[in-house]
Amino acid sequence: MSLPSSFAAGSACPPAIPGARWSPADGHVRPLLLWVRTGTAHVRLDDGPTLHLGSGEGAWIPAGDRAEIPAEARAGWAITTEPGTVAFPLCPHVGVGTRELPELTRFDVPGDWQDWLIQLFNLQVTPFSGHGYSPESVAELLRRPGTHPPALPAPGRDPSPEGFASPAMPRARGARAVAEELMRDPGLDLTVERWAARVLSSARTLRRDFVAGTGLTFEQWRLHCRLGAAAEFLAAGYDVDQVAALVGFASRNGLTRAFKGRFGMTPHEFGRKVFARPGAGGMTRRAAAARQTDDLIRMMRETGTPTAPEMLPPANTPSHTNDIHVLSWMYRGSGYLDIGDRRYERERGVATWIPAELEHVTGLRENSVSLPLGNASTADLHLTAPLQVRFSPAWDDYLMFCSISARSALRPDDHDPRHILDLFTEQVAAQRALSVPMPTDPQARAVAMEFLRRIGEAGGAVDVTADGTQDAAGIRAEIHRAFRDETGMTLGRWRYAARMRVARDLLAGGAPPSTVARRTGYAHLPTFSTAFSRFHGLSPREYQEREAARSR
Structure with missing residues (x-):
């Protein structure tokens, strides 16, 4: 089913994009690929010169802890962006490009690679995965007669191979954040203490949460x-x-020992069996992303430009729940959200x-791209069913x-995670205001839409003409007449409604009455309270408390 759109395309302009910065607090342990979609970014590595990047340019930033640089000179790296800039920080697997690009490198990004890079960012920060050669296929191969059962089976868990191709996720928020990061890049080689610091926990708590949630120690998981x-x-x-470097083993021998101990065959034997199977050659999303990132790295080093992926294959998340509300936006193509037996089109x-x-x-259909916009806690937003807003293409960059x-971590200094919640709530409220009767006369309707667009601005409630300019003589009599004839209300009463x-809508979404007063054009809370x-x-x-009780 399709949800009703809650924001008419083109009915408002996005806010200005502020500048942003990223200065890793604990050093960077993985390479970074920074791509500037629009605007200007600046990159500085250690004490070297600053690299300036414009639209369509990128930079390869090698991983930290570079032994060849004296410790006192390892200032890390810093990224800053000018206002109006959209720059994507992409984190390839630790082993990707390590040998090929040990230095800070500038490169040009061809236009036909850009949507793929946006989707790569989505895949790195969400639980989406693709079709093709999946962990389930790995398990099927490993379920052959004679395969040794995996060592160290989790207590109370099925020790069959498929249980180890995709380990269970811990439930505690900090441990789950660590697990998700390791699922995205298993080559990250941080100590438990450093992982705990990243999620504002202690090493003891993190270890306990892994065992409690998965039956495995952190190291086993x-x-x-x-x-x-x-x-x-x-x-x-x-x-x-290459695989040893990609997944965090110090040597080929270390990977071979661990792999054979787990699956009863060496990595080399496994690779031969995979390609001997009918229909071999597909890839998981993670492997495909690594392969295509390798292509980009070759593009940086060579004059030839590799061909961009011909299409973006479909992708989907596993069935899962979140303990927070998640906001996801369709940038390109189409997708869906399945809850129970109901499908919501996107x-x-x-x-x-x-x-x-x-x-x-x-789910995402072929050649479709989505991006997560933010989260909201259940205390900040009362929501029991999906809620949608439609944005015009003018909002894409914002x-x-x-x-x-x-x-x-590339964000403004004064970044407020609740900003996207406030923006969304305002837009839903503005569109739902259209549920009051709207005049059909073109000039009267233009006046109504302009009022809705400017409802929370200083001076937004003054009389305006159809083109949005203030009219010293007030709105023409025929527009007033159209409001009376077509809505049954005077213009003043229509504005009030x-x-x-x-x-x-703002109150039902949890906004404080003082904020609602400002956003609906009232200069003082008592005036708004009296009007409401x-x-x-x-x-x-009282209205807000009643709505909160109804949603429980």
């Missing part, structure tokens, strides 16, 4: 994760040395709040910036 990824990369055609430009605690699957700020419609009480028969606070 990480090994399972690395070996499952190793099988994917082997199936994608990487050689054993079209180009539509942003969807996915409610917390509901098991769901999110929403990409919101996604980058929400899911990476529209304000109250917006106010109700006169219209509804109860105060803003």
Whole structure:
């Protein structure tokens, strides 16, 4: 089913994009590929000169802990972006490009690679995965007669091979964040103490949460994760040395011992069996992304430009629940959200709040791209069913910036994660104000739409003409007449009803009455409270408490 759109395309302009910065606090342990979609970015590595990047340019930033640089000179790296800039920080696997590009390198990004890079960012920060050669296929291969059962089976868990191609995820938030990062890049080689610091936990708590949530110690879980990824990369055609680097083993021998101990065959034997099977040659999303990132790195080093992927294959998440509401936006193509036996369609430009605690699957069709825009806690947003807003293409760059700020460390100094919630709530409220009767006369309708667009601005409630300019003589008599004839209300009464419609949605979304007063054009809270009480028969606070009780 399709949800009703809650924001008409083109009915408002996006806010300005502020400047942003990223200065790693604990050093960077993985390479970074920075691509500037639009605007200007600056990159400085250690004490070297600053690299300036414009639209369509990128930089390869090698991983930290470079032994050849004296410790006192390892200042790390810093990225800053000018206002109006959208720059995607992409984190390839630790082993990708390590030998080929040990230095900071500038490169040009061909236009036909750009949507793939946006999708790569999405795949790195969400649980999406692709079709083709999947962990389940790995398990099928390993389930052959004579395969040794994996060592160290998790207590109370099925010790069959498929249980180790994709290990169970811990439930505690900090441990789950670590697990998700390791699933995206199993080659990250941080100590438990450093992982704990990254998620604001202690090493003891992190270890306990892994055991409680998965039945495995942190080290065992990480090994399972690395070996499952190793099988994917082997199936994608990487050689054993490359796979060892990609999944975090110090040597080929270390990977071989661990892989054989787990699956009863060496990585080399596994690779031969994969390509001997009918239909071999497909890849998991993770392996395909690594392969295509390798192509980009070759592009940086050589004059020839590799061909961009011909299409973006379909992708989907596993069935899962979140303990927070998640906002996801369709930048290109189309997708869907399955909750139970209901399917909610997601079209180009539509942003969807996915409610917390509901098991769901999110999917993308071929040549489609989505991005996460942010999260909201159940205390900040009362939501029991999906809620959608449609944004016009004019919002694309701003929403990409919101996604980058929400899911990476490249963000403004005063970044407020709640900003996207406030923006979304305002847009839903503005569109729902259209549920008050709208005049059909073109000039009267233009006046109504202009009022809705400017409802929270200083001076936004003054009389305006159809072209948005203030008219010293007021709005013409025929427009007033159109409002009376077509809505049954005077223009003043219609504005009052529209304000109250917006106010109700903002209050139901959890906004404080003082904020609602400002956003609906009232200079003072008592004036707003009096107007709201006169219209509804109860105060803003009483209305908000009633709606909160209904949603529980």
